[in-house]
Amino acid sequence: MVLIVDWKGCDASILLDGNSTEKTAIPNLSLRGYDIIDQAKAAIEKAFPGVVSCADIIALETRDVVALSGGLTTRYNVPTGRRDGLVSLANNVDLPSPSISVSQSIAVFAKKGLGLTDMVLLLGTPS
Structure with missing residues (x-):
């Protein structure tokens, strides 16, 4: 999960492309789902230009994925x-x-x- 991996905070900096970015760091090479976030950002940007950040998209999609997987009994506000x-x-x-x-x-x-x-909550979340 991208949200959990971002230790510095929820700033979506892991999504930035480049030769020596967080995305290219060895511990992050197994991360997937960038294309889904890019698609969501493009669709939202079309409807609401300059309003919704990738950081918010990651936080919201993380909540929704956990809920869809049965990990939440109550939906919470983000x-x-x-x-x-x-x-x-x-x-x-x-x-x-x-x-x-x-x-x-x-x-x-x-x-x-x-x-x-x-630690238990964060490491156990993806499983």
């Missing part, structure tokens, strides 16, 4: 008004490898101010 990031650097990507130990994962999340419950 505040909008995010601005898209203008900078995307591959060397800013700091994701835990799927092959690290649980204790290493806990340490990675703790460095970001997140606890064990946060």
